[in-house]
Amino acid sequence: MPPAPTVDLQPTPLRKSLPRLAIRFGVIAGFTYFALLGFEWLTTQIMKLDGATQSGAMIGALALVLVGYALLLAIPFMPGVEVGIALLLMKGADIAPFVYAATLLGLFIAFSIGQNVPLKWLQSFFQDLRMLRVCRWLDRMQNSARDDRLERLTERFPSWLSRIAVDYRYVSIGILINLPGSFAIGGGGGIMMAAGLTRLFQTSWVILTLMIAVLPVPLAVWITGVEFLK
Numbered sequence: 001m002p003p004a005p006t007v008d009l010q011p012t013p014l015r016k017s018l019p020r021l022a023i024r025f026g027v028i029a030g031f032t033y034f035a036l037l038g039f040e041w042l043t044t045q046i047m048k049l050d051g052a053t054q055s056g057a058m059i060g061a062l063a064l065v066l067v068g069y070a071l072l073l074a075i076p077f078m079p080g081v082e083v084g085i086a087l088l089l090m091k092g093a094d095i096a097p098f099v100y101a102a103t104l105l106g107l108f109i110a111f112s113i114g115q116n117v118p119l120k121w122l123q124s125f126f127q128d129l130r131m132l133r134v135c136r137w138l139d140r141m142q143n144s145a146r147d148d149r150l151e152r153l154t155e156r157f158p159s160w161l162s163r164i165a166v167d168y169r170y171v172s173i174g175i176l177i178n179l180p181g182s183f184a185i186g187g188g189g190g191i192m193m194a195a196g197l198t199r200l201f202q203t204s205w206v207i208l209t210l211m212i213a214v215l216p217v218p219l220a221v222w223i224t225g226v227e228f229l230k
Contacts, residue, residue: 017128024125035075039083042068046086062095066102073106074113076190077183080106089229093222100218103188107177107210110189114196115203122197146200153200170205174213 045065069087073080084099119142126134141149154162164172173195177188185191192210195201220228 012124012128012130017130020124021128024128035072035078038068038072039078042072042083043086046083046090049087049090062091062098066098069099070102070106070109073103073187074109074189074193076110076186076193078187078189079183080187080189081183085229088218088221089226092226096218096222100214103214103218104207104210107188107192107214108207110192111196111201111203111206114193115199115201117197141199149200169200170209173201173206174209177210177213178216 042065045061045068049062049065065087069080069083072078072083084103087095087099119138123135123138123142126132126138144152150166154166156162157165173191176182176185176191182188182191186194192206195206217229
């Protein structure tokens with residue numbers, strides 16, 4: 001099937017793009033700053049939970065930390081996994097199911113954000129950056145069905161790479177989020193947000209993939225205790 005026609009994009013004039021870019025990067029910088037503050041707050045709260053008794057106040061604080069962990073994990077390049085490991089080390093097997101659920105929630109939030117962000121907004125952003133090739137790719141993606149995009153990817157990649165990137169894309173995502181050093185490519189949140197942006201993944205299969213991919217560490221801690229992490 002021939003590719004969908006694309007619009008003739010031109011770079012945005014600097015007098016218009018520079019103020020918009022300044023605002024956007026200011027928002028990103030502010031968001032990153034508050035995300036780092038959130039990480040420090042979570043770390044402090046986890047230290048307070050160490051050795052705390054099973055009181056109502058502690059349970060409430062623990063629930064708040066788990067929600068904060070899920071939100072932090074959804075942010076690309078944020079060290080959310082470290083928070084989950086710290087919770088498992090401090091609270092042991094009892095908290096493993098809750099860390100598992102919070103991890104699922106955080107990664108799915110990241111995927112949902114990527115899947116639902118308006119492509120026109122992204123196109124405008126990259127047009128201001130004069131990255132017209134990315135703009136054209138977004139335009140083609142917006143104007144073609146998922147099956148057509150998968151077919152073109154299969155034709156464009158070598159056969160071995162198309163099997164990884166297309167045929168086994170869910171398996172590849174599951175491996176990537178568990179890969180040591182995945183922080184360098186965005187961490188779990190960045191990987192899942194990028195997966196959502198491609199619009200190549202079905203939500204139900206993503207949920208199943210995450211349920212399997214996230215399970216090993218919490219399950220091992222739940223069965224064997226924190227010695228597994230040490």
